[in-house]
Amino acid sequence: MTAIVSVKNLTKIYEGGFTALNDVSLDIEQGEILALLGPNGAGKTTLISAICGLVSPTSGTITVGGHDIISEFRAARSLIGLVPQEITIEPFETVINTTKLSRGLFGMKRDDAHIEETLRALSLWDKRKSRNVELSGGMKRRVLIAKALSHEPRVLFLDEPTAGVDVELRRDMWNLVRRLRDDGVTIILTTHYIEEAEEIADRVGVINKGEILLVEDKTSLMSKLGKKQLTIDLQQPVEAIPQSLSSYPLTLGPEGKSLIYGYDTSAERTGITKLLNDLAAAGMTMSDMSTSQSSLEDIFVDLVKEDAP
Ligand SMILES: Nc1ncnc2c1ncn2[C@@H]1O[C@H](COP(=O)(O)OP(=O)(O)O)[C@@H](O)[C@H]1O
Ligand SMILES: [Mg+2]
Structure with missing residues (x-):
């Protein structure tokens, strides 16, 4: 197996001197579902943000698909879809335009069939002409996912995807995640819910206070430490x-x-x-x-x- 994401000796010290990540090294295999499990403040969002090029590392290197996230930012970023923890969508844009525009931003050529497929998979097709501002919280989160998938990423990050979402969305999301994984997409999700990692992940990384305590195959982790x-x-x-x-x-x-x-x-x-x-x-x-x-x-x-x- 080859690592599609490789993090080496990553340290992040925020302005003000807080060390959010301390010498983190992590290889993520192509096509796996990795859950990063850790309590609030562990450094999960910081780690994801660094891999996506949104937070600059204090030291260490990160590659995605072999591309350095800093010196080859565009090539690395084009492989990545990110569903952020906070809802960030243009309020007055329609659902379908939000998704199409996002694809365009990544320089991908127009593909209405892919957009339709993505919106249908997220039960957003009937809402495609609604403006984001008119949607419920759960629907907005679906739009974030559609947006992240618009440019057919090879690596999908979901930051606390089920925090505050209803059962239906959670079920749809896991079905989608499994389908994407079957298509060879690598999925990294963060959570502080243990049951979630247990339910969906192939491997589990435990992160606490800016350090990765372990990364293990879920079943072997459970039998080894169990x-x-x-x-x-x-x-x-x-x-x-x-x-x-x-x-x-x-x-x-x-x-x-x-x-x-x-x-x-x-x-x-x-x-x-x-x-x-x-x-x-x-x-x-x-x-x-x-x-x-x-x-x-x-x-x-x-x-x-x-x-x-
Ligand atoms: N921009 C920032 N400036 C200073 N400290 C930050 C910043 N962002 C996050 N932190 C701190 O870094 C730690 C890790 O945060 P975060 O990565 O968001 O954790 P998690 O996602 O696991 O809850 C927290 O203590 C948080 O307060
Ligand atoms: Mg977080």
């Missing part, structure tokens, strides 16, 4: 964990009806077989057993917590 819990339901409730089992990391479930055993899926031995033997030796009979895996949310909270002072 801890599992084994819940053993007991036939007879117990008042306390027997002394003979005190070496195990066990906790007592509600009303003493179960034992909960936490283990690491990446460990060489889970210790489950031995635990069950020792349980039987202690005269305890189990009625049922189940496992559950921690979600991305637990992993995220753990990571951000560890990083906290």
Whole structure:
């Protein structure tokens, strides 16, 4: 796989001295959906803005499609579609003109079929003659997406795309994102909603306080960092964990009806077989057993917590 976006040792110190990004390096593969997950103020918008050439790096280099974002700005920028966090559209322009004009700004030749297809995919076709100012917030966001897609970008950035949007738009957006990905478009979205990263991303990058804490394949991230819990339901409730089992990391479930055993899926031995033997030796009979895996949310909270002072 080749990296379509490559960020190397990027640092951004805003005027006034605030370090928003600290030595960030990140390769984004062609055709993947990457979620940048991080709390408010983590530096997500700054990172995206730097890649799109809207914020100038203090140090470091960025290439898009092999083009340096500063020395070859036009070539790099033409590959990029950006749906910004804030709504920024010309209020008195119509939906269709907004989209067409944006394509023109990128020097692309007129293609009414592409514009129609894009507007239809976003359920904007019936509203194409409305002026932006007449639209609801959700519709305005759809226009922003249409605008970003007007020049057929190879890399699409969505900055907090679902913050405050309704369920319908969210669903349409994910369908569109998956379709674009199937066409080879690379998608980078930022979010502070863990469920969102879990739902849509192929890879997840966790960013906090201007630093990338990790970038991992979503499934491997979840199994690698994920801890599992084994819940053993007991036939007879117990008042306390027997002394003979005190070496195990066990906790007592509600009303003493179960034992909960936490283990690491990446460990060489889970210790489950031995635990069950020792349980039987202690005269305890189990009625049922189940496992559950921690979600991305637990992993995220753990990571951000560890990083906290
Ligand atoms: N133009 C600016 N001047 C100074 N500080 C800024 C500017 N833009 C953002 N910041 C600060 O940089 C940090 C990261 O901001 P941002 O990239 O918007 O984070 P996120 O998108 O993850 O919420 C925040 O603490 C923010 O206050
Ligand atoms: Mg932001």
